[in-house]
Amino acid sequence: MNELLKEIIHFRDERNWGQFHTPKDLAISLSLEASELLENFQWKNNEEAVKDNLENIKDELADVVIYAILMSDKLGLDLKEIILDKVQKNARKYPVEKAYGSKKKYTEL
Numbered sequence: 360m361n362e363l364l365k366e367i368i369h370f371r372d373e374r375n376w377g378q379f380h381t382p383k384d385l386a387i388s389l390s391l392e393a394s395e396l397l398e399n400f401q402w403k404n405n406e407e408a409v410k411d412n413l414e415n416i417k418d419e420l421a422d423v424v425i426y427a428i429l430m431s432d433k434l435g436l437d438l439k440e441i442i443l444d445k446v447q448k449n450a451r452k453y454p455v456e457k458a459y460g461s462k463k464k465y466t467e468l
Contacts, residue, residue, distance in 0.1 A: 360439055367428055385430040392422040 371377055396419035399412040409416065431438040452465040461468065 364428055364432060367425055368432065371429065380429055380433055382430060382433055385426055385433060389423060389426040389430060392419060392426055395419045396423060 371380065396416065399416050399419065400408040403411065428438060431441065453468070457468040458465075
């Protein structure tokens with residue numbers, strides 16, 4: 360993970376883009392890229408979307424992850440740590456015995 364962060368930061372810093380990467384702007388960019396990812400699925404079923412748009416899906420997914428990594432770095436957050444914390448929170452909200460095979464939200468279990 361550290362090597363990936365270094366590569367992303369190096370790319371950003373070579374272009375002097377760090378000055379534009381405020382938490383607000385990174386959050387906006389993350390949302391915009393997620394919308395571009397979602398656009399690949401519009402008006403298509405899942406199989407068709409993946410078949411027709413896999414390369415673009417990969418690019419947009421990478422953009423989402425890159426902005427998430429940049430935002431965590433800007434806020435001084437350890438991305439691995441916060442992901443593991445969230446998985447633990449979700450495990451409490453969605454215990455296996457209640458959530459197994461269900462698509463219900465935790466408030467409905």
